[in-house]
Amino acid sequence: ATLWNADTPDAAEALLQTTAAKPLRLQNFVGNEFYKASSSVDALESFNPRTGKVLVHVPSSSAADVDQAVDAAAAAFPSWSRTPRQERARLLQKVAHLIQENKNLFAVWESIDQGKTLARAEAEVDRAATNFRYGLVAPDSPLYAVTKNFGLTPPNTATNSYFAQFILHEEGTVRYVDGESPVMAYEHRSPAGVFGLITPWNMPLYLLTWKIAPCLAFGCVAVAKPSEVTSVTAFLLCEIFRQAKLPPGVINMVFGKGATAGSALVTSPKVRGVSFTGGVGTGIRIRQDTAADVGKHISLELGGKNPNLIFEDVEMGKAVRLAARAAFENTGQICLCGSRIYIHRSRYEEFLPAFVGYVKHNYICGGTLGPVVSREHYSKIRSYLALAQKESATFHLGSVPEEDPQGGYWIPPVVLTGLSQESRVIQEEIFGPVVTVSTFETEDEAIALANDNANGLAAVVMTNDVSRMRRVGERIDAGLVWANCWLVRELGTSFGGLKASGVGREGGVHSREVFTNLRTVHVPSSW
Ligand code: NAD
Numbered sequence: 001a002t003l004w005n006a007d008t009p010d011a012a013e014a015l016l017q018t019t020a021a022k023p024l025r026l027q028n029f030v031g032n033e034f035y036k037a038s039s040s041v042d043a044l045e046s047f048n049p050r051t052g053k054v055l056v057h058v059p060s061s062s063a064a065d066v067d068q069a070v071d072a073a074a075a076a077f078p079s080w081s082r083t084p085r086q087e088r089a090r091l092l093q094k095v096a097h098l099i100q101e102n103k104n105l106f107a108v109w110e111s112i113d114q115g116k117t118l119a120r121a122e123a124e125v126d127r128a129a130t131n132f133r134y135g136l137v138a139p140d141s142p143l144y145a146v147t148k149n150f151g152l153t154p155p156n157t158a159t160n161s162y163f164a165q166f167i168l169h170e171e172g173t174v175r176y177v178d179g180e181s182p183v184m185a186y187e188h189r190s191p192a193g194v195f196g197l198i199t200p201w202n203m204p205l206y207l208l209t210w211k212i213a214p215c216l217a218f219g220c221v222a223v224a225k226p227s228e229v230t231s232v233t234a235f236l237l238c239e240i241f242r243q244a245k246l247p248p249g250v251i252n253m254v255f256g257k258g259a260t261a262g263s264a265l266v267t268s269p270k271v272r273g274v275s276f277t278g279g280v281g282t283g284i285r286i287r288q289d290t291a292a293d294v295g296k297h298i299s300l301e302l303g304g305k306n307p308n309l310i311f312e313d314v315e316m317g318k319a320v321r322l323a324a325r326a327a328f329e330n331t332g333q334i335c336l337c338g339s340r341i342y343i344h345r346s347r348y349e350e351f352l353p354a355f356v357g358y359v360k361h362n363y364i365c366g367g368t369l370g371p372v373v374s375r376e377h378y379s380k381i382r383s384y385l386a387l388a389q390k391e392s393a394t395f396h397l398g399s400v401p402e403e404d405p406q407g408g409y410w411i412p413p414v415v416l417t418g419l420s421q422e423s424r425v426i427q428e429e430i431f432g433p434v435v436t437v438s439t440f441e442t443e444d445e446a447i448a449l450a451n452d453n454a455n456g457l458a459a460v461v462m463t464n465d466v467s468r469m470r471r472v473g474e475r476i477d478a479g480l481v482w483a484n485c486w487l488v489r490e491l492g493t494s495f496g497g498l499k500a501s502g503v504g505r506e507g508g509v510h511s512r513e514v515f516t517n518l519r520t521v522h523v524p525s526s527w
Contacts, residue, residue: 023045023054023055023056023057024055024056024057024232025043025056025057026056026057026058026059026231026232026235026255027059027235027255028059028061028065028069028252028253028254028255029235029238029241029252029253030068030069030072030249030252030253030254031072031076031248031249031252032241032242032246032247032248032249033248034238035065035068036059038061038062038064038065043057043058043059043060044057044058044059044060044228044256044257045057045058046058046113046228046229046230046231046232047374047375048112048113048408049114049115049370049371049372049373049374049408049409050112050115050370050371050408051407051408052375052405052406052407052408052409055112055113055232056113056231056232058228058231058255058256059254059255059256060228060255060256060257060260060261061225061254061255061256061260061261062256062260062261062264063260063261063264065254065256065261066223066225066254066261066264066265066268067264067268069223069252069253069254070194070223070252070265070268070270070271071270072248072249072252073194073221073222073223073249073250073251073252074193074194074221074270075249076221076247076248076249076250077191077193077194077220077221079247080191080216080219080220080221080247080250081190081191081219081220081221082219083219083247085217085219088216088217088219089217091216091244091245091246092132092133092213092216092217093132093133094244094245095132095213095240095241095244095246096129096130096131096132096133097129098240098243098244099125099128099129099132099209099237099240100125100126100129102236102240103122103125103126103129105236106121106125106128106205106233106236107121107122107124107125108121109232109233109236110124110125110204110205110230110232110233111370112232113204113230113231113232113233114201114202114203114204114230114370114373115331115370115371115372115373115409116330116331116370117367117368117369117370120329120330120370124203124205124206125205125206127206127209128205128206128208128209130491131206131209131210131212131213131491132209132213134213134491134492149466150466150469150470174186177522181524181525181526182524182525183522183523183524183525184522184523184524184525185520185521185522185523186520186521186523187518187519187520187521188518188519188520188521189512189516189517189518189519190219190516190517190519191218191219191220191515191516191517192220192272192273192297192515192516192517193220193221193271193272193273194220194221194222194223194270194271194272194273195215195220195221195222195223195271195272195273195274195275195297195515196222196223196224196225196265196266196268196271196273196274196275196276197211197212197215197222197223197224197225197274197275197276198224198225198258198262198265198266198274198275198276198277198278198286199211199224199225199226199227199276199277199278200227200277200278200279201227201229201230201373201374202330202333202334202335202373202431203330203334204226204227204230204231204232204233204234205233205234205237207277208224208226208233208234208237209237210506211224211275211277211506212224212251214506214511214512214514214515215275215515216246216250216251218511218512218515218516219515219516220273220515221249221250221251222250222251222252223252223253223254223265223271224251224252224253224254225253225254225255225256225258225261225262225265226253226255227278228255228256228257228258229373229374230373231255234253234255235253235255237253238253258278258282263289266286266289266290267289267290267293269293271296272295272296272297273296273297273298273299273514273515274286274290274296274297274298274299275299275301275506275514276298276299276300276301277300277301277302277335278301278302278303279302279303279429280302280303280429280454280455280500280501283300283302283502286298286300287300287503297514297515298503298504299496299502299503299504299505299506299514300502300503300504301335301495301496301497301501301502301504301506302335302455302457302497302500302501302502303335303429303431303455303457303500303501304335304336304337304429304455304456304457304458304478304497304501305339305340305426305427305428305429305453305454305455305457306326306336306337306338306339306340306455306457306458306459306460306478307338307340307341307342307449307450307453307459307460307476307478308323308326308327308338308340308341308342308459308460308462309342309343309440309446309447309450309459309460309461309462309472309476310323310341310342310343310344310347310351310462311344311443311446311461311462311463311464311465311468312344312346312347313463313464313465314347314462314463314464315464316347316350316351316354317354318462318484319351319462320351320354320355320358321358322460322462322484322485322486323338323341323355323435323460323462324355324358324359324362324363325486326338326460326486326487327339327341327359327413327433327435328359328363328368328369328413328433328435329487330370331369331370331371331372331411331432331433332430332431332432332433332434332435333372333373333377333431333432334487335431335457335458336457336458336480336486336487337431338435338458338459338460338486339429339430339434339435339436340426340435340436340438340450340453341355341435341436341437341438342438342439342440342446342449342450343437343438343439343440344439344440344441344446345439345440345441348437348439351437352396352417352437355415355437356396356397356415359397359413359415360397360413363413363433365410365411365412366410369412369413369433371408371409371410371411372409372410372411372432372433373409374409375405375409377409377431377432378401378405378409378411380430380431380432381401381411381430381431381432381433381434382400382401382403382411384424384425384428384430384432384434385398385399385400385401385414385434386400387423387424387425388400388416388419388423388425391419391420391423391425392418393416393417393418393419393423393425393436394416394417394418395414395415395416396415396416396417397412397413397414397415398411398412398413398414398415398433398434399414411432411433412433413433413434413435414433414434414435415435415437416434416435416436416437417436417437417438419436419438421438421449421452426438427453427454429455443468443471443472446472447472447475447476450476450477450478451475451476451477453477453499454499454500455497455499455500455501456477456478456479456497456498456499456500456501457478457479457480457497457498457501457502458478458479458480458481458482458497459473459476459478459480459481459482460481460482460483460485460486461473461476461481461482461483461484462483462484463483463484469483469484477498477499478497478498479494479495479496479497479498479501479502479505480495480497489507491507491508492507492508492509493507493508494506494507494508494510495507495510496510
């Protein structure tokens with residue numbers, strides 16, 4: 001509870017000093033109370049990525065701990081699902097407000113725990129609050145001109161949805177079935193029940209709240225399990241839920257390993273839906289583990305190996321800056337990072353030295369770049385770099401890091417060329433500060449190279465030609481395409497991947513698909 005006095009970076013830093021001697025011990029959060037997990041003797045150690053020292057002890061929850069949380073959620077469901085949506089919205093707005101009030105505390109801990117820069121952490125905390133209060137751009141947006149350029153119809157703001165403001169419990173369209181005895185048919189949605197929400201370590205609070213907010217807004221209840229590698233801000237968030245006076249059991253948090261706590265959560269028969277963000281392998285596993293429970297709602301947001309296509313007509317300075325940001329933001333540990341650059345052959349000689357020079361001067365470990373999250377992840381990235389070396393790639397920047405890192409998991413940015421398109425370094429997600437640069441000659445070749453991958457999460461297209469933006473952008477196998485920009489999101493639009501990058505979409509009405517059940521009700525005009 002003393003954590004709540006620390007609302008400035010200085011205070012949080014002081015807290016860190018005290019916890020350095022005695023690491024913070026997290027507890028599960030069930031029915032608005034903090035509990036020790038039954039197996040807390042086996043608590044997991046989570047490390048400070050900047051130093052390699054133990055930072056927190058994370059409970060290793062057992063299947064019994066998960067069941068306890070699922071029961072609390074199930075008990076809360078009947079009342080929460082019938083709570084007027086305005087009241088649900090009011091509580092979610094309160095959560096948003098409390099996150100914003102405690103922004104410094106969240107940002108400092110997110111930065112320490114995950115290794116991200118403080119500026120990046122601050123942006124993610126803002127987004128976490130926005131997830132709870134989600135709204136839309138004003139109708140007089142300067143984007144109307146762009147919309148027209150693309151030949152698209154500007155949005156009708158009256159139909160825009162808000163998670164926390166008008167929470168969707170729509171009755172749907174009424175239709176009439178004509179016949180001998182006319183029948184009215186209408187569609188009705190209701191909250192689907194208890195959800196398991198499972199998230200990865202790269203944007204811990206941001207991704208967790210991206211699931212919790214719509215889940216609760218649509219009248220569902222949840223047991224969330226954040227990544228065991230970065231659990232601190234999820235723990236702090238529990239206290240926010242308590243302070244916001246969310247009814248007990250509506251949102252519960254269990255900490256621990258994927259193979260035990262995560263697996264028990266997704267396979268619980270009382271859990272009617274799973275919203276998961278994480279790696280492709282884990283997504284496949286969850287799909288297999290839940291296959292027999294046919295009606296379970298499953299939404300999987302998985303990994304990517306995202307292409308960044310740079311055409312011959314770009315302004316080089318802008319292309320370099322955008323490509324660098326897309327490759328190295330959060331040390332390359334964002335599922336949407338553009339880790340495969342394909343540039344038109346005619347601009348390659350100009351691009352490569354400009355890009356390497358820019359990255360060298362602007363992406364500096366300890367400054368604009370944090371460490372990678374964990375020792376395991378460091379070793380994974382290292383193994384890909386060793387493979388690149390074995391395949392005789394040219395390292396224009398960076399090298400294979402030492403095997404046994406001392407004092408933190410630092411990997412300086414790596415720029416590679418000379419690999420074949422079939423190389424695992426180009427085909428598989430590395431999820432670190434590593435980018436490959438290759439060339440293409442024609443538009444068709446650029447699209448073919450972009451699509452020559454098992455994943456299909458995101459892509460960037462850089463060109464000055466509006467018709468090419470559409471022509472190329474709409475043919476790439478990716479759930480998200482950015483033309484001359486990156487990482488911009490409007491929260492009502494769909495978010496999700498094609499191919500191995502996942503199933504289901506989240507965002508606005510797409511989240512409604514995940515969290516509600518749809519039925520059609522038929523009523524005759526007379527009976
Ligand atoms: P991960 O798949 O190893 O773990 C994610 C979560 O799943 C963790 O909480 C983990 O404990 C849990 N888990 C592991 N095994 C489980 C099981 N058998 N059953 C249930 N839960 C289980 O992923 P990670 O290493 O934490 O995160 C990195 C990955 O996440 C990358 O592949 C990245 O691309 C992906 N990611 C995707 C998105 C997206 O929106 N598509 C966003 C961020 C990260």
